[in-house]
Structures are given as structure tokens and as C-alpha cells.
Amino acid sequence: MANIYTAALMEHNAHPDYKYDMEGATDEHEGVNPSCGDEMVLKLRIEDGVIEEAAFTGHGCAVSQASADMMADLVTGETVEEARRLCGLFMKMVKGETLTDEEKEDLDEAAQLESISHMPARVKCAELGWRTLSEIIGE
């Protein structure tokens, strides 16, 4: 089994750049994993259809925290429409669907979480940030 605890994941978990309580958010949503006890509040500042700022607070396992940080990193500066597409790609990937190389490139570091699809118990952890995002911006 591929090790999902890559250097990138550990770095995002230990030093999440996007884990802080944002001021001036235009949107926010709470995401929970009832079976894990993971809790997250995702805040976005959306201006003219562009996600200018994304940040989250809460607690959870390394996979949920790092994945949320990668997500926030990826969608910051993107249009809502593009963020929706990236979110869809990530969800497809962790459910075990194959992505093209271009699509993986679009997901950047988050593509490293591909092998989580072989760990069904952990998919929900990886999804938490992305699922919370899609609940704000739609699928």
C-alpha cells in the first residue's frame, strides 16, 4: 500500500498555512465527520466570483487537516467555477476513479492523496475540507 503520509501531507498537517480564523468572510460552513469526531469551520471571502481567501479552523486527524490545507491552497485565487471543478476532480479521485495526468496536475499536491481510495475508512477524512467547500459553492 502506498504511504499516504507523504512529506507534503506531514508538512501541511504540521504547518497549515490556511488554518486560522478569517475576518471579513463572505461565506462559511461547518463540516463534521460524525464517526471520527472531526470538526471544521471553513470560511471563504468571495469577491466578483473569485475566491480571494480561504481558511479553516477545527480539529481532526492529519489526513483531514492536511487535505483541507491543500484544498485551501489550491482554490485561493481561483474562480468559484474553477474551484467547483477542482473539488469534483478530488472527490472523483478519492472514490477510486482514474484521473488523467492533466487533471492530476490541476490538483497539484492534493493528487498525492490518490491512494486514500484504497483506505475506505479514511476517505471521509480526506474529503472533509472538500465536502465542506462544495456545500458552500455547490457541486
Added chain:
Amino acid sequence: MSASANNAELDRTACAVADAAHAAQASATAGDVVCAANIAENPYKRDFPLLANHPDLVFLDSAATAQRPAAVLDAQRRFYEEMNANALRGLYRLSVEATEAIEIARQRVAKFIGAPDAHDIVLTRNASESLNIVAKAFAPTVLEPGDEVCITIMEHHSNLIPWQQACRAAGAKLVYLYPDENGVITPEEMDAKIGPKTKIVSVVHVSNVLGVKNPVEELGRRVHEQGGYLVVDGAQSTPHIHVDVQAIGADFFAFSAHKLFGPFGMGVLWGRDELLNAMPPFLTGGEMIDSVTEQDATWAPVPEKFEAGTQDAAGIYATAAAIAYVESVGLDVIAAREQALVRYCMDEMAKLPYVTIIGSPDPDMHHGVISFNVDGIHPHDVASILDMDQVAIRAGHHCAQPLLTWLGVENLACCRASLAFYNDKKDVDALIEGLGNVWRTFNG
């Protein structure tokens, strides 16, 4: 041959003898117990096909479900190959044999828990169903508004939610017993919580998180003084210690087969004869009636009254085989070996400054269960990283959310390694090494 070599030879012989005696219900001798405590040797693993088929697997989740010995798997198959027919109502030989297989199994279960009469052994699907029978069929006959039901904060949800429901339905109050820092329910706590309003005390015999054995005898004495009843959830005790429902003074006792090296989907409820007789049925339907008219029905005697529908006769037969296996190994042997394993595991864990054990520091109070956390690392990450080393542990709330909330454990989750007698020193060493890998993954 030196004296010590001679002793080692004798120990090996004792192991071989104990192993050969599996079919013969040999009771444990002092030699077996000494041999069992030698955790470097493992004469038991080969009895378990899954463990033999996965030589690299380190299975430390027996408190969730145990592995099954070949004797149990063979029994299940033998039933279908030699005795399969619908039991109870058949008038032909095969059906009679199936019925007899169930009744013999019922007697074996009764003897195993010290029940005076096999007719008071109700065969259910699992311990949850057994406890639901008590909470949903018995409790409404005794609970009145203002009464109290007393449980502990360490209940598995299966002995917690049924009582929330029963109390709500009856207008009764659910009262909790809280343990001290070692996991012990003290006499002072019983003084404070068990009184004239207490109608039912329902407690877990051995906690699936703390591993502690609750003082069920004392709890029974106290609730009986108040004219109430004692219900014991034995799901985690029956695989580890001798149970005698009469010595405990229980009014009801529930457990399941799958934690006792038996099949899935088999549970047991024992109840005092007069209580079972006076209770209404829980599930209704086939096989549980005496006679039926268009508008009414009368009930079959206990235990059939509580066994609506077709029973899993093969599962019942295999449950008896599991009990025979446990008795052949001997609960004294099992307890001695598990204590030695837990002691070794806790000693090794104590050398890891980043591991915190939850519950008593005394290994003898853990009954195979060691819950712990690794500093700053979520239990799910711990379990996933251990899994890469083929070490299988449980992580989460262990169906005991109120306990984890009360303990104030970060993330409301913890790791749990649960040991059985088929584990050995190598399994513990793999866990300890794996925990080192977990720590290094996060801390370089």
C-alpha cells in the same frame, strides 16, 4: 540435561498436552497456567485458520471480534452437512436432530455461565438484542415515573441507548455511576447513586475501553436491598474470566458468541426463571406461540417465547463448539496468558514517553484491553500507520461516546489494542515497534 533445561522440556510437554486436550475439556492445571504465561511460545495460534493464513498479521482487535478456531468453523460446516433441517416443529428425524443440537448447545451455554436451568437461556442474535429484550420487555413491567435506572459512564452504547429509551418511555431517570481515576466504581459512588428509587442497575461486567471489571456482586447486593434488579452486560467478560451468574447475583446476563471465538450473529440472554416467565415477549411471530386464533395468541414457554422466527441452528451449534474450545484451553490458562501479555505490553508502552495509557496503571485490571493515545497524533492516523506494518488495532470512540466525553480525551477518540490468548510476545513487540514508526512519521 540441566535442571532448567529439564523444566523447559516439561513446559513444552505441558503445552503439547494442553493442545492435544483441546477436544477433551481438560481443566487447567498449574502447569498449563505456567506454560500459558510463557508468552514467547504460542501453541494456540495454529488453532485459528485466519491467523495461520495471515502469518504476518498482528491482530490486536479481539475485543471488537475474536478470531475463530477451526473447531468452530468445522462445527458450523458439520451442522449443515449432517444435521441441517428447520428445528423445533419438524416431525422427521433430521429436524429432531437439529432441535437436539440446539438443546444440547443451550445446556452447554447454561453450564458455561453457571445458569441453574438451560430453559432460561434465550438465544438471540447478539448482546445488543439480549439487552434490548430486558430494556424493552422487562423494564416497562417494573419502571414507574420517578424511578431510577443506574448504569455506568463506561457502558457500550448497546447497554446505554436501550436504557435512555426505557427511561424516557417510563418517565424514569437515568443515573450514572462514575469511576475513580483507576476506573473503579467505589462504594462511596454506589452510596451516592443507588437508593430507594433505584429499580434497575445495568452494568458492563468488563469495560471495552478501560478493561476494568466492575464490582457486579456488590452492585447486585445493593440494588437487591432496594428491591431492584441487576442486569449485567458480559460481552467483554465471558472471553476472559469465569462467569457464574448465580455467584454474581445477576437477574439478567447478556453476552455474544463472536467475542467468545464463536460465530457472528449469536447472542445469549440468561434471566432468572420467574422474571422471564412473567415478562411479555419482545419479538413475536413463528415458533414463539402456544396457540393462535384470529384475534389472539398465547405464548410458548420460556425460552421459545423470546425466540421468534427461525433460529440460526448452525450458529448455535458452533457457539457450543466455541465454548467447548474455551473450556478445553481453560479460562485459568486464558486469564494467566492475557495477564502476562498485558503486563508485558504495558511495561513496554511505559518506555515510550509519547504513549499515554487510559485507565488503571495496574495490568491485572485490564482484562486484555489497553486503550491509549499517542501525544499529538490522532488515533485514526495511529491506526492507519500501524496498519502499514500489518498491526490491526481499533481507533475511535469504541461505541462509548459518553465515556470518552467524560474522560475528556482529545478528539473524543482513542486507540485500543485488545489482546487474546492467541497473541504472543512477538505481537506486542510489533505493536511497540509500530508505535515507534508512528511517532517518527510525525516527529522525524
